[in-house]
Amino acid sequence: MLHTNLNEILVFMAVVDAGSFIAGGQAMGLTRSAAGKAVSRLEDRLGARLLNRTTRTLSLTDEGRVFYDRGLQILAAVDDAEASVAGPVGTPRGLLRLTVPDAFGRLVLLPLLKKYLEAWPDVQIEVSFTDRLADIVEEGFDLAVRIGSVNSDKQLVSRVVARYKAILCAAPSYIAEHGEPLTVDALVGHDCLFFSSRTRRQSWRFRDDGGSWVKALGRSRLRLDSGEAIRDAAVAGLGIAFLPDFLVAEDVAAGRLQQVLPALEAGDVEIVTIYPSKRLLEPRVRRFIDLMVEELGS
Template identity: 40%
Template sequence: MQGLQQFLAFTETAKHGSFAAAAREVGTASSTLAKAVLRLEGSLGVKLFHRTTRQVTLTPDGERLYHRCQRVLAEIEDLHADAAGSRASTAGLLRIDMPIVFGRRVILPLLARVQQAHPGLELDLRLQDGYVDLVKDGIDLAIRVGALQDSSLVARRFASQTLLLVAGPAYLQQHGQPTTLRALSRHRAILFRMPTTGRDRPWQFIQRGRAVTLHPTSHLRLNDGEGMVQAALLGQGIAQLPDYMVADELADGRLVELLPSLRPAAMPISAVYPSQRLLPPRMRAVLDALTSS
């Protein structure tokens, strides 16, 4: 078990960014952790950290080892819980990452119901539109839209998202209603700035069975979906937005869908999590709620 303690010392140090912070967390001396990491580096024959007087940062070899340690230690935790007979309980902490608007409108109400059914469940929720590294950032579960890029993750599809082209009645009365893709070039575009690239998200359509992508000139650019909805309501132009974000506005006539026959294909919405780990009951409770909603 001495070797395991060295890996634990390494993992805690990597997580906290310094021997002192890690030592405070685990209740031991920072010199003890430093010596354990040195012994681990010696036995592996690689350098795991770049060290300064104030902090430590992972080397490329350290990054690879840290990712593997996260998965292995998570399984050990689950095995320990199983042996202790606590796997029947949904109590414990679950860290979930999700897109901002979809998280607020769809996931938060669902999780509120899950917590009502399982009062011992503790949730740490991160709402952001950029992608995170689940293993590196210690995220148990993430909600993602579109095709899964990371093959090391398991994805459970539980919903879909369709992009709708919309505008307000006042805007259409002033500028006219486009009936073709070509006509869109004469209109004012409200575009979304993608958080991962900083670029404008293009408009997507299906025409005659083929995918079509347009890059309209931006008259207004936002990095927030709800802000785009508000801009469209204020008559500032045409926006392409997920269906769940404009359902109420379309239903009561405050927004109008344009070119509905050219809607792009629906994109999957999935719950994703690291593949090489057992699923504790708290995770299964949330996944079951998502897939049955």
């Protein structure tokens, strides 16, 4: 009975993924009729309708959506069980869930995701593009990519996979109106575009002539929780931004932004991967980290 129940769940998942009984049945080696009967038996046993059926479309009911999400967890648990036996050298498969910074994810990681999917056809990927610091354990992510964030959770593992130069920059229109700061101390008289969210707030640090790190003070009239929004605000002439060069290099080259205090030593911005501490890291996670190091590490 357990085997039959699991097969019916797998058929239901395949039908939802494919969007039809015909394609879902084919994915499971079944006819349309057999796939429909399997889903009906599952609904009868659960005492709940999982799918709304019309002659042309299928859609999940509220109960079906909850059951589908739990099914994803079951499949992920099966993948984890296989990975724990196969070890880290196994073939990547299953669902890889990522949370990545919005602009970095779209500008830098999307090309890597294409390479990864082409290399490992048995992997599916879900990505949350957000500058919010997600709780990766609570929210069920396999891996978080963060910009310059220090991991203080002993249950999580951190690895630096890339470094980028960070620069101060502002629009020519801002410099023309407010003047160009010539020292770090002069920033106190300028509008500085700081990153700020409910959980964290950015501060700017630079190395002085004596080699010590000093915190830069500046007016903070506009704070934003998105790196790309900060870039857009800087281009619009709303203040001075401190951003990694992958985000502003094209704007500087095009003259939409100009570097401020170019001789200032700001250090590198680290790109960090963070994942739950496990004895054996799933192949799908390990191979994605390796790809990031290979492609971005230089």
